[in-house]
Amino acid sequence: MFIGLLLTCVFLLGILALRLAAAGRKHQRAVTDLDDALKRSREDAERQRMRMAKQSDIDRMKTEFVSTVSHELRTPLTSIRGALGLLSSGLMGKMDDKSQNLLRIASSNTERLIRLINDILDLERMESGAAPALLRRCSLFDLARESVEAMNAVAEAANIRLTLHCFAAQDAVYFSADADRMLQVMTNLLSNAIKFSPAGSIVSVQINADAESVYLKVIDRGRGVPADKLESIFNRFQQVESTDSSKKGGTGLGLAICRSIVLQHGGAIWAQVNQSEGQTVAGTTFCVQFARCARASDAVRSNVSLEQCGQGVILICDDDAELRTVVGELLRQNGYEIVEAGSGEEVIALAQEQAMRNAPVPPISAILLDLYLPGLSGLETLRQLKSSAVTEAIPVVVVSVSAPSERLLRSGEAQGWVQKPFDESLLLAELRRALESGPDEQASQRPIRASRLTV
C-alpha cells in the first residue's frame, strides 16, 4: 500500500512537472512574442524619427539656400543703391530733367528689389519653421495702437486719417502671439489700406472679441478688391491690377506674409467687400481672428485651448533624450513650457519640488510619462505620483509603445494615453484633453479613448 501511495505521488508529480514545463514553454512564447512586438514598435518609432529628421534636413537646406542667395544678391545691390541714391538726390550735381527722371526710376526700382528680397527670405523662413514664433500673452488693442502710431506719419503724408476703436472690454482682448510678427501683420494691412485709399478718406481699425476669439478689422474705402479676387490676393505675387506693383511699389508678398504669420499663430485671415445696409460700398475689410487667451484667474473654463496661452508647464519623462527634445520642441511651438526628466525618480522629485513654496521648478500642469524607464518603472512612478497628496492632482498622459491600458485609464491613474509612434496632433489633442478635463473628474465618466497612430 505504501508503495502504491509512493507510485501515485510520483505519477502526480510527473504530471505536475509536465504541466509546468508546458506552461513554461507557453510563457516563454508569450515573452518572445511581447519581445518581438516591442522590437517592432521601437523600429517603427526609429523610422518615424528618421523620416522627421530627413524632412527637417531638406527644409533646412532650402532655407539656407534662400538665405545664401538673398545675401549674395544684397552685395551688388548695396553698390547700386548707394550710387543711384546719391545721384538721384542731386547731391552730386544737378542734371537735366530727363536724366533726373531716369535716375528716379532706377533708384525706386532698386528699393523695390531690396524689399522683394527681404520679403522672399522672410516668407521662406517662416514657412520652413526656421523662425519660430516667440509666443506670449498680448493685448490685441495695445498692438493695434502701436502699429497705428507707427503708420501715422505715412498716413498723414497720403492725406489719410487712421482711426482705432475697441468694441470689447480692454482686458478681454488678450491672445497668445509673437508681438513683433503681429506688428508686422498690422503694419502690412495698414500700409495696403493707405496705399489703396483715396486722399482725404479714413482707414478704420476695429478690435472686437467674443467668448472664444479676438478680432481685428482694417477697413479702407478705396477702390476695393473685386469679389472674385478676395481669396487669391493672399497668394504670392498676386496684385489686383498688373500695374499695382510698379505704381504702388508693392512686392506682391505682403498679404502672403500676413497669412503665413496668422496661420503660424493658429488664427484666420480673410478679406470681405464692404457693405452698408446690404449694398456694396467702396473699399475692403481685412479681418484677422485669433483664439482668445483665458486668464489664469478665470473661474469658468473656456473652450479656448490652453495650449495657445503659454500657461502650461509640461514635464516630459522619457529615457530617450532625442525624443524628449523632439516632443519638447513640438510643445514649445504650441505655447507650452518644458521641464525634462530622464527617469522615474527624477519625475517624482521634480513633481514634489514644484509644490513647495519658492520652488526651483514652476508648477507643473501635466506630465508626459514613458512607461519603459530605467530604474523606477513607469508604472511604479505613476503609482507613486497618484498616491502622494502633493502630486496626485497633476494629470498624466502616458506616452508608450504599449497599447493603452483600460485599467489604468479607468482607475484614474492615467488621464490620457498616446501610443508610439504617435501623430503630433494626436499628442497635442490628448494633452489638451487631459489638461482641460482636469484630474478631479472621475475617469470612469469619460469614454475610454486613447490616441494612437493607426498603421
Add this chain to the structure above:
Amino acid sequence: MRRILIIDDEEDIREVAALSLETTAGWEILTADSGMEGIRVAAESSPVPDAILLDVMMPEMDGPTTFQRMQENAALASIPVLLLTAKVQGVDQRRFAGMGFAGVLFKPFDPLTLAAQIAEKLGWVTG
C-alpha cells in the same frame, strides 16, 4: 571733423560708402580691403579713427575675427566698431551683441542716411 575707417573687401561698396559719408556729413574717410589691412591703417592713423565700419563676410579674416585682433591692440581697442552685414534676418545679430560691437548696419544701406545712422548708434550729436 570725424575720421571714419571703412573695411570691406568690395571696392564698389567702399567707394559708395566713402562718397556717401563725405558728401552728406563731410567726414574724412580711410578705407581698407581686408581685416589685416584695416588693422594696419587704423594703427598708423594719427589720430586714430573715431569709428570703424567693418564688413562681416570677408575672405581670409572675417569681421568678428578682425574685431578680436583689434581688441588685443591697446591703441585700437577703444575705437567703436559698427558691423556691416548683408544678413538681415537670422540669429547673427544676437551673436554680435555679446561681442562688444557698437552696433550693426545692414546692407544695402541708404546712402542718404548712412551718416545719420552711424551718428545715432554712436551717440554723436553733431557730425
